[in-house]
Amino acid sequence: MVERLIETWGNSNPHNKIFGLSRSFLAMGTLLTLTFNDIQPLFSKFNHGNIETSFGLVNVSLFSFFDNLIIPYSLSILVLVTVIIGYRPRITGILHWYISFSYMMSSAVIDGGDHLTAILTGLFIPVCVLDNRKWHWINTEHKQKKVTHNLVSNSALFMIKLQMCIMYFHAFTSKLSISEWVNGTVLYYWLEHPLFGLSNWMAPFIMPISINPFGVVLMTWGALLIEIMLFVALFASASWRPILLVTAILFHSLIIVFFGLLSFFLAVLGGLVIYLGPIKSGSFNNYFRTENYD
Numbered sequence: 001m002v003e004r005l006i007e008t009w010g011n012s013n014p015h016n017k018i019f020g021l022s023r024s025f026l027a028m029g030t031l032l033t034l035t036f037n038d039i040q041p042l043f044s045k046f047n048h049g050n051i052e053t054s055f056g057l058v059n060v061s062l063f064s065f066f067d068n069l070i071i072p073y074s075l076s077i078l079v080l081v082t083v084i085i086g087y088r089p090r091i092t093g094i095l096h097w098y099i100s101f102s103y104m105m106s107s108a109v110i111d112g113g114d115h116l117t118a119i120l121t122g123l124f125i126p127v128c129v130l131d132n133r134k135w136h137w138i139n140t141e142h143k144q145k146k147v148t149h150n151l152v153s154n155s156a157l158f159m160i161k162l163q164m165c166i167m168y169f170h171a172f173t174s175k176l177s178i179s180e181w182v183n184g185t186v187l188y189y190w191l192e193h194p195l196f197g198l199s200n201w202m203a204p205f206i207m208p209i210s211i212n213p214f215g216v217v218l219m220t221w222g223a224l225l226i227e228i229m230l231f232v233a234l235f236a237s238a239s240w241r242p243i244l245l246v247t248a249i250l251f252h253s254l255i256i257v258f259f260g261l262l263s264f265f266l267a268v269l270g271g272l273v274i275y276l277g278p279i280k281s282g283s284f285n286n287y288f289r290t291e292n293y294d
Contacts, residue, residue: 009154010147013140014127018277019157020086020136022270023124026117027083027096029266030103034076037109039069044108062102076103086136093128097121113264116167120271123160127153157274164275165234172227181224184217196259206258226251233276245276 034042043063058064062072079095082088100118104110130149133140180186188210191197198206209215226247233244249272252265 006151009158010151012150012154013143013145014150014153014157015131015133015136015145016139016141017137018273019127019131020089022120022273022277023089023093023096023128023136024084024086025266025270025273026100026120027080029113029263029270030100030117031077031080031084032266033114033263034073034080034103039073042107042109043069057101058105061106062098063106072102075099088134089128089131089136090133093121093125093131096128097125111261111264113261113267116264116267116271119163120160120267120274123156123163126156160271160274161234164271165231167271168227168230168233172224172231175224181220184220187220187223188216191258198258199260202257223251241276241278245272248272248276 062075063069066072076099079092079099083092083096097118100114100121104114104118107114130145130153175181175186178186180189191206191210209219229244230248233241236244249269252268256262256265
């Protein structure tokens with residue numbers, strides 16, 4: 001079995017459009033956070049470029065090296081835009097991780113998506129370093145590359161799949177210790193939350209469901225069911241992956257609609273296209289054709 005796995009990974013070139021799409025989604029999430037928020041609230045840990053605490057890895061963050069936050073902010077925007085358009089992944093791969101890491105360590109306003117982006121971009125580094133394409137939108141999966149290069153790249157991508165699998169497993173199991181999740185009422189409280197809850201225009205449509213005992217339990221346990229499905233997706237057959245991918249995208253799209261977590265959605269989407277997307281990308285027109293899956 002191990003020999004077959006090594007042979008499969010060693011002969012499979014993963015540098016394709018799907019890998020590029022994932023990188024662009026991850027960069028887009030961070031870029032939107034930086035560009036649509038005021039810089040001072042984002043980095044309130046800093047006072048004129050001087051960090052308030054000297055503890056931890058925050059000292060090696062890009063944002064700790066400059067007196068003026070505009071400089072690292074502008075450099076971050078430049079790198080993220082370059083990643084999105086797909087230029088020279090071999091060069092931008094490490095830079096992308098460093099920007100994601102720096103934002104995660106330095107910002108006072110982060111969510112799970114920022115943590116996930118830092119992890120995934122870190123796991124992308126070996127794939128990017130071995131990627132000699134000028135643009136990550138160019139398909140080279142049909143070109144032969146060194147077996148060792150393919151093994152390293154595919155191993156890193158498998159770690160990303162494993163990370164997504166563990167993320168959904170933790171998301172499911174951690175909720176089972178919270179009584180409101182178990183009894184199915186937690187979404188009622190979150191949807192009513194004055195800061196994170198429903199917007200005024202949406203409340204008339206969703207609140208009748210959330211105040212109904214059957215409706216709120218269905219929504220709450222429906223979310224748990226989707227999370228456990230996405231956990232076992234790592235072991236799903238090829239024919240199920242497109243269905244699970246669409247389910248995951250719809251699920252996280254609803255989280256945007258209800259709670260407005262767009263950057264989190266883009267981070268998760270970046271992981272999902274690696275986790276459940278076709279390994280053999282071919283044309284985007286054939287994205288959901290079963291033969292494009294392992």
